[in-house]
Amino acid sequence: xxxxxxxxxxxxxxxxxxxxxxxxxxxxxxxxxxxxxxxxxxxxxxxxxxxxxxxxxxxxxxxxxxxxxxxxxxxxxxxxxxxxxxxxxxxxxxxxxxxxxxxxxxxxxxxxxxxxxxxxxxxxxxxxxxxxxxxxxxxxxxxxxxxxxxxxxxxxxxxxxxxxxxx
Amino acid sequence: xxxxxxxxxxxxxxxxxxxxxxxxxxxxxxxxxxxxxxxxxxxxxxxxxxxxxxxxxxxxxxxxxxxxxxxxxxxxxxxxxxxxxxxxxxxxxxxxxxxxxxxxxxxxxxxxxxxxxxxxxxxxxxxxxxxxxxxxxxxxxxxxxxxxxxxxxxxxxxxxxxxxxxxxxxxxxxxxxxxxxxxxxxxxxxxxxxxxxxxxxxxxxxxxxxxxxxxxxxxxxxxxxxxxxxxxxxxxxxxxxxxxxxxxxxxxxxxxxxxxxxxxxxxxxxxxxxxxxxxxxxxxxxxxxxxxxxxxxxxxxxxxxxxxxxxxxxxxxxxxxxxxxxxxxxxxxxxxxxxxxxxxxxxxxxxxxxxxxxxxxxxxxxxxxxxxxxxxxxxxxxxxxxxxxxxxxxxxxxxxxxxxxxxxxxxxxxxxxxxxxxxxxxxxxxxxxxxxxxxxxxxxxxxxxxxxxxxxxxxxxxxxxxxxxxxxxxxxxxxxxxxxxxxxxxxxxxxxxxxxxxxxxxxxxxxxxxxxxxxxxxxxxxxxxxxxxxxxxxxxxxxxxxxxxxxxxxxxxxxxxxxxxxxxxxxxxxxxxxxxxxxxxxxxxxxxxxxxxxxxxxxxxxxxxxxxxxxxxxxxxxxxxxxxxxxxxxxxxxxxxxxxxxxxxxxxxxxxxxxxxxxxxxxxxxxxxxxxxxxxxxxxxxxxxxxxxxxxxxxxxxxxxxxxxxxxxxxxxxxxxxxxxxxxxxxxxxxxxxxxxxxxxxxxxxxxxxxxxxxxxxxxxxx
Numbered sequence: 026x027x028x029x030x031x032x033x034x035x036x037x038x039x040x041x042x043x044x045x046x047x048x049x050x051x052x053x054x055x056x057x058x059x060x061x062x063x064x065x066x067x068x069x070x071x072x073x074x075x076x077x078x079x080x081x082x083x084x085x086x087x088x089x090x091x092x093x094x095x096x097x098x099x100x101x102x103x104x105x106x107x108x109x110x111x112x113x114x115x116x117x118x119x120x121x122x123x124x125x126x127x128x129x130x131x132x133x134x135x136x137x138x139x140x141x142x143x144x145x146x147x148x149x150x151x152x153x154x155x156x157x158x159x160x161x162x163x164x165x166x167x168x169x170x171x172x173x174x175x176x177x178x179x180x181x182x183x184x185x186x187x188x189x190x191x192x
Numbered sequence: 193x194x195x196x197x198x199x200x201x202x203x204x205x206x207x208x209x210x211x212x213x214x215x216x217x218x219x220x221x222x223x224x225x226x227x228x229x230x231x232x233x234x235x236x237x238x239x240x241x242x243x244x245x246x247x248x249x250x251x252x253x254x255x256x257x258x259x260x261x262x263x264x265x266x267x268x269x270x271x272x273x274x275x276x277x278x279x280x281x282x283x284x285x286x287x288x289x290x291x292x293x294x295x296x297x298x299x300x301x302x303x304x305x306x307x308x309x310x311x312x313x314x315x316x317x318x319x320x321x322x323x324x325x326x327x328x329x330x331x332x333x334x335x336x337x338x339x340x341x342x343x344x345x346x347x348x349x350x351x352x353x354x355x356x357x358x359x360x361x362x363x364x365x366x367x368x369x370x371x372x373x374x375x376x377x378x379x380x381x382x383x384x385x386x387x388x389x390x391x392x393x394x395x396x397x398x399x400x401x402x403x404x405x406x407x408x409x410x411x412x413x414x415x416x417x418x419x420x421x422x423x424x425x426x427x428x429x430x431x432x433x434x435x436x437x438x439x440x441x442x443x444x445x446x447x448x449x450x451x452x453x454x455x456x457x458x459x460x461x462x463x464x465x466x467x468x469x470x471x472x473x474x475x476x477x478x479x480x481x482x483x484x485x486x487x488x489x490x491x492x493x494x495x496x497x498x499x500x501x502x503x504x505x506x507x508x509x510x511x512x513x514x515x516x517x518x519x520x521x522x523x524x525x526x527x528x529x530x531x532x533x534x535x536x537x538x539x540x541x542x543x544x545x546x547x548x549x550x551x552x553x554x555x556x557x558x559x560x561x562x563x564x565x566x567x568x569x570x571x572x573x574x575x576x577x578x579x580x581x582x583x584x585x586x587x588x589x590x591x592x593x594x595x596x597x598x599x600x601x602x603x604x605x606x607x608x609x610x611x612x613x614x615x616x617x618x619x620x621x622x623x624x625x626x627x628x629x630x631x632x633x634x635x636x637x638x639x640x641x642x643x644x645x646x647x648x649x650x651x652x653x654x655x656x657x658x659x660x661x662x663x664x665x666x667x668x669x670x671x672x673x674x675x676x677x678x679x680x681x682x683x684x685x686x687x688x689x690x691x692x693x694x695x696x697x698x699x700x701x702x703x704x705x706x707x708x709x710x711x712x713x714x715x716x717x718x719x720x721x722x723x724x725x726x727x728x729x730x731x732x733x734x735x736x737x738x739x740x741x742x743x744x745x746x747x748x749x750x751x752x753x754x755x756x757x758x759x760x761x762x763x764x765x766x767x768x769x770x771x772x773x774x775x776x777x778x779x780x781x782x783x784x785x786x787x788x789x790x791x792x793x794x795x796x797x798x799x800x801x802x803x804x805x806x807x808x809x810x811x812x813x814x815x816x817x818x819x820x821x822x823x824x825x826x827x828x829x830x831x832x833x834x835x836x837x838x839x840x841x842x843x844x845x846x847x848x849x850x851x852x853x854x855x856x857x858x859x860x861x862x863x864x865x866x867x868x869x870x871x872x873x874x875x876x877x878x879x880x881x882x883x884x885x886x887x888x889x890x891x892x893x894x895x896x897x898x899x900x901x902x903x904x905x906x907x908x909x910x911x912x913x914x915x916x917x918x919x920x921x922x923x924x925x926x927x928x929x930x931x932x933x934x935x936x937x938x939x940x941x942x943x944x945x946x947x948x949x950x951x952x953x954x955x956x957x958x959x
Contacts, residue, residue, distance in 0.1 A: 055330065056330075063253070063255070064255055064328075067255075068246075069246075069249065069253035069255075070245070070246020070247065071246070072250075072252070072253075072407070072408075072456075073252070074407050074408075074409075074489065075489035075882055075883055076488060076489060077489065077882060077884075079489075079882055079883035079884050080407070080489070080883050082407060109246070110245065110246030111245075111246050111247070113245070113246075114245055119241060119244065119245055123241075123244040123245060124244075126240070126244045127236050127237060127240035127241065127244055128236060130236065130237065130690075130847045130848060130850075130851045132237070132240070132243050132244060133457075133688035133689065133690070133851060133855060134243075134406070134407065134408070134455065134456045134457040134687065134688025135239075135242075135243030135244070135248055135454070135456070135688065136250065136406075136407035136408045136456030136457060137407045138243055138244050138246075139244075139246045142244065161891050161892050162892070164891050165890050165891055165892045166890075167891070168405075168407065168883060168888055168890065169407070169891075170404075170405050170406055170407050170457055170459075170859075170888060171407075171457055171688050171851075171855045172854050172855035172856070172857070172858030172859060172889070173851065173854065173855065174854070174858060174889070174890075174891040174894045175854050175894060175897055176851060176854065177891065178891065
């Protein structure tokens, strides 16, 4: 199980805004956005669950859309805006979605949680009051092996039903 | 003075005699009706902000300065000998720092001496051949292709039934049956029992290989600080990893520190150190830099353990009134290439029901496949599939309500060990669950198969029996800070179950502090010893020790307050964080005032887990009820609703209790309908490398799950009256679903997972 060899040595300049902060990086062509976030920018809240786009643990927002950062090459993120789980809390206060996850016990081991939260954030931003069905489809690609699913949908529903909507 | 007694202790379905050290008197059990402020309330996770905020640091998140990355070359053959191995090309590849193989590594025994860290005989596709360490993970993986290995393929056997035939290829020189013989159990006379039976049911039941697939894959990050080895490990047992690694490296225990403060799921798959843990330590020692080895998801499918497939045959006989007269059980567990202990498949069949004549035979069979591991109630999930499907088939045959049949055969005492249960509130669980699902709606199972027509509904149920008593040893320490906050240290793990929160609640309860004023730290071998987080034993092992530690600190607080208040300690009360003279509430002071006055003199407490009571068997109990809809045309099974009600003693945190039930039920649902890990019998290759071909449950497939609790404290099990809830909820789910499918269609699928093709085949429809 090995990735095909790529010519090493050649680095590519990438400018990307992560959680509001501009970053200038030089990366090998095959480096993924996930690797850049975790290893270069030390934002380890974004998790690698499979590395091949089948589990959703690495979900981040790229220009506001939920993307699997393990399937995005860092060079593809050039010029874009990326938001990770670390970008959600403001002055130490958690985002309403994160608060709802805690209130409803929508996490157990917590390893998939950042991906679940980011996928739901993308949904709630585009659709402030989604239906249960829309919620379930938004996180269908996010595996929670602990089985917090009933709680995750409860947490998302609470935020979806908030009169003021989701910021 | 500590003294040592011998005691029979249950763990993961097996009973063993252990030396138990008695240090002193345990605290009395909190009785039923005890009034609590924090215990029994739905406290949200004390580390929720870290987990939901992305700041919780898991082993996989560790990239210490100068870290190097390891990748493992694995055997492509199910059975082969390494004839030659050349690493020079790999060693010269860009970024590569080190290649380890049997050629330059000590022959460190592994798998209880059945193999070694790098064996030259490889026994499954995925067995470790070599390790590459490089500047980044991609470079390490690239270099794996440059290692040249000449393999001599050897005959292999994948199927456990083939493996027990004479002349089958041998996995180990001692033969393919673990221990050299089946495990046998008998009471009464089974043949005589069947002669007295009015009805006999015989079922062949198979369950698949099932993968844990924890979201955090197996991984270790190791470095050396002088002669001390520091390991972060995604493990369920930091002290076990320390013991194994110290032995492998032949270094003293006090030179190894293992940490696992956050852990991304285990489910039994991370009970032991892995070879990768030792390899990270060895490579780090050679290179003088931290080494990180984290499995890919594909490796997780190949080489990280599995619930081994089972092949079972069960025969049950009863009189016309439903009284069981004989149970004959035979089971095979395919334990893969390496496994030291057998799978307790026969546990449910031998113990769950009152029956005078029982015979059981279990074979644990080595095959050239990935090693089996404990997986959430090992053996009991599989064994319950056989027993509970047979019981319901028997009920249908006798036209007795399946719940009524179960109640008629209720076991009041442990017939295997011949002693009473500490408590058993299974009747209550049956009643609560039956009421919630509306069991009275259950229609008689159709006498003949329903081969066509619209989708049909069915109701089914199953019972859960499991350990979960916990046991000694476990230790905890509590100390109070000058500002009145408390810190608890305990060397256990929170593998996602909520251990940290529940233990914090216990300390807060005793000290009468709000949860927010108690900080509990775990996951570090610098803290007091705690056992493996498995066997549903964590809360029942660690909780009583935390209570005792907090209680000692509480007594010291009271003594100190007594001298300040100039009264006898018996006259001091502690309530709501305030120490005061009994009957004179205004004469007193807050804990923080007291600790503030004494400054850095520290009030502390140490607690230990007392022994389990002698002469009783401690069990958890439960019942689950499933309602399904099955389409006879397509064979598709939709689970509409699962009701789960379990008796696990006192519930410390109802929120987290329910979450455990959800998780267990959902994993059971996956095993019932979808999950199957497939090994190609020809090549021995794993065909489901990752999530693409292995159907873990997704949110869209989840039915309504009603999680109920009997919530009665066990009167003698331990000072909290608690038992474990980690494993119980997965145990009855597949059998309950299978029984509901049978009730809907009048045919019984006993090959798990219950796929549409199997349902159609059973109905005699073309695939």
